[in-house]
Amino acid sequence: MIYINETEVLKLLTWDETFHAVEVSMRRVSEGRVDQIARSKIKILNRDKLLFTMPGYLDDTQYGAMGCKLITVFPNNSRLPKPLPNLIANIFYMDEETGVIKAIVAGTEITKWRTAAASAVATKHIYGKKLKPGSSQILAIFGSGEQGRIHAHCFKYFFNFGEIRIWNRTVSNGQALARELNETYKTDIFKFVRDRKECVDGADVIITVTSSPEPVVLADWVKPGAHINAVGASNTHFSELDKKLYDCSDVFIDYWNGAKVELKGLIDEGMKFKGEVGEVIKGNLMTVDERKITIFQGLGMAVEDCAMARMIYDKFMNNQSNQKSSSTQLTKSI
């Protein structure tokens, strides 16, 4: 059994491969080639510290894997004298024949990357036809934490927005992220917007990645035909958007098993989901009305983590064996 740490994982992550692994996972879900249940959650000391488990199995030649991700969310970690990520994850990657653990793959970066990639996959497949050439369109990101930052990088990589607005509850954090991104990309397209309505006004694509238990985006502010990736999870996975917004939109999910549990509140209120993103990828589902707002309610799936763990493991082992064979050749030539 090997441990692949965060530093090694980061060296091996690329946006194109992450996008592909997530896209394949979503498709396999809707082809019935996965087994996964809604994540389990326990509260530590009955407070806001959480431990989640996410077991899954994905049947696929390239990304097929059996695994289980363990995640802790400790909201105070970033404020410790020696700060730690609030969300820490590790993925147990197992042999399909024997159940033996082949590797534990550090999963904090993977969780960030695959979550942002899931939003990008959903945007491409649900909103792709409305993406315009050139850079006239506007992206609005709500939340400037880890997910806010990684979504900004991911959407800068895959799309061509002319303006990327950032709103955040703590103004200084939002301003700092906009500044950091402008410096990284030597641009001025990242703009911190203090007012939520102003941030949404005219935005073509919206991403919500906060832990807010109250809606941060309201239906009346959103332009017809816009696409929203709702990713943040406070106590529920649907608290960032107001009820009216759900009611007037086509809502897509990543997997029914998760939605039945984590979106139960919406289901109990009579909410009907359009279907899984995997069905859209397969070409079986689409939004017909151009002016309808679309929402991807991204819960995050164990099989995405399985696919990512398999990909990182394969790349890691491949690098190791290349290094070994080049050092053997060196020894022989000496």
Ligand SMILES: NC(=O)C1=CN([C@@H]2O[C@H](COP(=O)(O)OP(=O)(O)OC[C@H]3O[C@@H](n4cnc5c(N)ncnc54)[C@H](OP(=O)(O)O)[C@@H]3O)[C@@H](O)[C@H]2O)C=CC1
């Ligand atoms: N769907 C999925 O697959 C995944 C979802 N998530 C969820 O995404 C969310 C963001 O995660 P991450 O970026 O890692 O977390 P961070 O702790 O890094 O950031 C949290 C963000 O939420 C904001 N926030 C917290 N409380 C509130 C509030 N009451 N009102 C408004 N904003 C608030 C913070 O703003 P401030 O700077 O003001 O504190 C900050 O922008 C979390 O809810 C997490 O559970 C995470 C991973 C995967």
Ligand SMILES: O=C(O)C1=NCCCC1
């Ligand atoms: O999919 C994940 O991973 C997570 N989703 C919600 C919050 C914790 C991690």
